Amino acid sequence: MKQRHLARAARRFALCAWSALVFAGAARAAEPAAHVNPFIGTTNGGNVFPGAVLPFGMAAFSPEQTPLPGRRFPIAAPGGYEWRSIGIKGFSLTHVSGTGCTGASGDIPLMPITTEVSTSPALDYAFTAYSSLFSHADEEASPGYYAVKLGNGVKAELSATLRTAAGRFTYPPDRPAHLLIRTSDSQIGSSDAQVKVDPEHRTVSGQVTSGNFCGYLAPDRHESYYTLYFVAEFDQPFTAGGTWVDGELKPGSTEARGGTTYGERGHPPGGKGSGAWIRFDSSKTPVVGVRVGISYVSEENARANLRAENPAGTSFDTVRQAARRAWNDRLGQIRITGGTEDERTVFYTALYHSLLHPNVYSDVDGRYRGFDQQVHQVSGQQKAQYANFSGWDVYRSQVQLVTWLDPRIGADIAQSLLNQAQQNGGVWDRWTHNTGATGVMNGDPSPPSVAAIAAFGGTGFDLKGAYVSLLKAATVPTAKDLSKKGCPVLCVGQRPGLDQWLKLHYMPVDAPGWGMASDTLEMVAADFGVAELARRAGDTRNFRRFRERAGWWRNLFNPKATPEGGYIQPRNADGTWPAFKPEQDDGFVEGSGAQYVWMVPFDAQGLFDAMGGTDKAVARLDRFFRKEDGSWAVTKSGPLHAELDNEPSIAAPWLYAFAGQPWKTQAVVREAMRRIWTNKPEGISGNDDLGQMSSWYVWSALGMYPVIPGRAELVLGSPLFPEAVITRPGGTLTIRAPGAAMDSPYVTALKVNGKASTRPWLPESFALAGGTLDFTLSKTPDERWGSAREDAPPSFGPKSR
Numbered sequence: 001m002k003q004r005h006l007a008r009a010a011r012r013f014a015l016c017a018w019s020a021l022v023f024a025g026a027a028r029a030a031e032p033a034a035h036v037n038p039f040i041g042t043t044n045g046g047n048v049f050p051g052a053v054l055p056f057g058m059a060a061f062s063p064e065q066t067p068l069p070g071r072r073f074p075i076a077a078p079g080g081y082e083w084r085s086i087g088i089k090g091f092s093l094t095h096v097s098g099t100g101c102t103g104a105s106g107d108i109p110l111m112p113i114t115t116e117v118s119t120s121p122a123l124d125y126a127f128t129a130y131s132s133l134f135s136h137a138d139e140e141a142s143p144g145y146y147a148v149k150l151g152n153g154v155k156a157e158l159s160a161t162l163r164t165a166a167g168r169f170t171y172p173p174d175r176p177a178h179l180l181i182r183t184s185d186s187q188i189g190s191s192d193a194q195v196k197v198d199p200e201h202r203t204v205s206g207q208v209t210s211g212n213f214c215g216y217l218a219p220d221r222h223e224s225y226y227t228l229y230f231v232a233e234f235d236q237p238f239t240a241g242g243t244w245v246d247g248e249l250k251p252g253s254t255e256a257r258g259g260t261t262y263g264e265r266g267h268p269p270g271g272k273g274s275g276a277w278i279r280f281d282s283s284k285t286p287v288v289g290v291r292v293g294i295s296y297v298s299e300e301n302a303r304a305n306l307r308a309e310n311p312a313g314t315s316f317d318t319v320r321q322a323a324r325r326a327w328n329d330r331l332g333q334i335r336i337t338g339g340t341e342d343e344r345t346v347f348y349t350a351l352y353h354s355l356l357h358p359n360v361y362s363d364v365d366g367r368y369r370g371f372d373q374q375v376h377q378v379s380g381q382q383k384a385q386y387a388n389f390s391g392w393d394v395y396r397s398q399v400q401l402v403t404w405l406d407p408r409i410g411a412d413i414a415q416s417l418l419n420q421a422q423q424n425g426g427v428w429d430r431w432t433h434n435t436g437a438t439g440v441m442n443g444d445p446s447p448p449s450v451a452a453i454a455a456f457g458g459t460g461f462d463l464k465g466a467y468v469s470l471l472k473a474a475t476v477p478t479a480k481d482l483s484k485k486g487c488p489v490l491c492v493g494q495r496p497g498l499d500q501w502l503k504l505h506y507m508p509v510d511a512p513g514w515g516m517a518s519d520t521l522e523m524v525a526a527d528f529g530v531a532e533l534a535r536r537a538g539d540t541r542n543f544r545r546f547r548e549r550a551g552w553w554r555n556l557f558n559p560k561a562t563p564e565g566g567y568i569q570p571r572n573a574d575g576t577w578p579a580f581k582p583e584q585d586d587g588f589v590e591g592s593g594a595q596y597v598w599m600v601p602f603d604a605q606g607l608f609d610a611m612g613g614t615d616k617a618v619a620r621l622d623r624f625f626r627k628e629d630g631s632w633a634v635t636k637s638g639p640l641h642a643e644l645d646n647e648p649s650i651a652a653p654w655l656y657a658f659a660g661q662p663w664k665t666q667a668v669v670r671e672a673m674r675r676i677w678t679n680k681p682e683g684i685s686g687n688d689d690l691g692q693m694s695s696w697y698v699w700s701a702l703g704m705y706p707v708i709p710g711r712a713e714l715v716l717g718s719p720l721f722p723e724a725v726i727t728r729p730g731g732t733l734t735i736r737a738p739g740a741a742m743d744s745p746y747v748t749a750l751k752v753n754g755k756a757s758t759r760p761w762l763p764e765s766f767a768l769a770g771g772t773l774d775f776t777l778s779k780t781p782d783e784r785w786g787s788a789r790e791d792a793p794p795s796f797g798p799k800s801r
Contacts, residue, residue, distance in 0.1 A: 033348075060359075066087030089131040231303045233292075357389075390689055395445040452710050720742065750776070
């Protein structure tokens with residue numbers, strides 16, 4: 001009897017324990033935001049920021065840190081935050097995530113201090129005096145919330161709505177309580193700034209005019225192109241401490257004006273700029289709340305945004321809770337089960353980073369300032385205007401993910417790009433920052449971006465108008481296309497060197513642009529995108545014409561480039577080939593010849609044929625992803641191997657599926673996920689590029705990837721989690737893979753909507769309508785599944801339809 005009682009007790013205990021685990025797991029599943037670690041990617045070049053922001057939020061309230069020792073520029077990192085930094089100099093209202101160069105935005109830093117202001121904060125030596133040390137042990141971050149206890153004794157807490165920031169500063173009651181408003185101190189400087197302090201109404205307002213993203217790289221591109229207006233309302237009384245302009249301190253003053261300038265080399269020099277400081281009585285009210293409305297239209301619109309989203313009387317905790325709900329709703333569109341805690345955290349953090357950009361740019365009344373610096377109004381189907389579009393990066397998979405999850409937002413992004421072009425003299429700029437056409441990077445990413453948005457269901461925009469505009473840009477060279485202004489990195493033309501492209505059918509050495517071989521590959525991707533738009537617009541003639549142009553990569557494929565085989569390489573205008581080595585980066589952008597040769601993802605079979613057949617191409621892929629000793633070479637292995645922490649290489653692993661060896665795609669992708677993506681500050685080993693690299697991880701963890709730019713076929717890898725449910729307008733997609741784990745990447749069987757399939761890809765119809773995928777996975781490869789030639793994903797050569 002005793003044994004039976006013990007057995008029953010054990011069963012009851014096990015049942016209770018399991019129920020508790022199930023309940024806890026369900027609670028976590030209902031709170032996907034609980035799995036996000038915003039500190040992933042804050043060091044080692046990830047350049048993300050950990051502060052408070054909503055999905056696609058205009059306001060992003062986050063720390064600006066002091067530079068690391070030896071850094072030449074006055075910021076810690078692009079994004080404002082570097083995990084290894086030990087100081088904070090303010091909390092800015094706007095940020096851009098994962099950029100390169102030396103940053104962007106970081107407008108209107110607010111800095112709580114507990115010392116008297118005795119020298120101008122613009123002076124070099126005052127820089128340290130008004131910053132504060134901090135410890136990561138006193139810091140926390142989660143979606144929509146950031147907090148830190150500063151070394152000066154102040155606890156700073158940050159949250160946000162879509163267009164407003166919310167702050168709560170708790171001062172020590174026995175020390176001075178001041179707040180610096182460093183109006184001019186955007187991350188990379190400003191050309192003008194104004195501030196006005198109004199103690200009677202507990203308000204500080206003003207504006208900053210800035211831009212200059214990557215401007216230091218070209219002497220003729222040190223430019224301002226946006227003005228941010230702000231209105232900060234405080235819940236406690238304060239007195240005016242004073243203002244400063246450059247090196248002059250003005251105690252008691254309530255107004256100041258002056259930008260930092262961009263100096264002679266494109267960065268703000270010391271001793272320049274303006275701002276103000278205010279005083280609180282911490283002995284009476286140590287906790288100070290601030291609500292800040294922002295707008296790129298006017299100060300009045302900033303006030304209107306504040307009234308609409310964060311009105312007087314709204315508590316900080318109310319804003320924080322609403323931000324958390326917004327993130328749970330958005331992240332909850334993808335529900336995963338299983339995996340380790342670290343794997344769930346990495347996944348949801350990648351999804352979080354994928355949904356930060358582009359940013360809502362229009363105000364609550366629908367008005368926004370355009371690229372022509374005039375005020376415009378969203379109309380028709382468009383709900384919001386978006387800004388901050390890193391086209392060279394995000395056309396590969398981020399716009400696809402955003403649109404797939406919410407076609408309405410995707411359509412608004414496409415309409416926003418068209419609006420920008422119409423306000424910019426017809427030029428679709430490749431990297432737009434607020435109202436600025438920066439020209440950063442190369443190629444023409446807008447056609448594949450817009451085509452991809454349409455392919456993934458974002459059709460609620462003026463597709464025909466976008467197509468007509470992009471068709472003209474691809475066929476009629478402009479003065480900007482012929483100019484070398486800003487080149488190589490910031491060329492002003494949409495298609496630099498278009499005249500030579502149309503004449504020679506490749507981009508020759510010394511043409512306007514950046515990296516003529518990589519320019520050629522970007523141009524064929526652009527022309528493939530135009531062809532897809534022509535197909536959707538019913539323009540058969542131009543569909544065929546641009547599909548033919550998409551094949552012009554062959555004009556830079558030199559079959560005799562090396563004894564190993566052919567490569568895409570630079571070529572002179574007279575048709576001759578200069579000296580070439582596959583490891584060289586001359587003629588390429590952020591990569592080598594060995595890395596770029598695979599960047600023809602829409603015509604994989606055509607590339608294999610040019611290499612001498614599929615078998616030879618596979619052997620080269622094998623050498624690309626493996627070192628001579630057989631060990632993996634997916635990152636940091638030199639220019640002859642893959643670099644899967646940067647865009648030029650990221651489609652290459654999926655090409656094995658086109659060659660009848662999808663099990664190698666499964667292995668390479670999983671190894672890259674394991675090595676590059678971790679639950680650590682260095683867990684994104686290269687620029688996240690406004691969510692592009694994070695979107696690659698999200699797609700890969702789901703077991704699929706939109707390899708072909710401008711289309712919605714999904715090439716299959718293998719799922720990381722036993723189950724994922726993607727809820728989206730138009731249809732739910734359920735992915736089941738019992739036994740899925742990091743060390744079980746190999747597909748041995750697949751059912752699509754209950755029917756067995758050996759095809760390692762899914763058609764556009766499945767991406768849009770949804771359905772069920774049932775994977776059987778193994779730790780050992782199945783070299784038969786997906787190997788039949790007729791099962792390969794489609795390749796689109798010049799003659800294909």
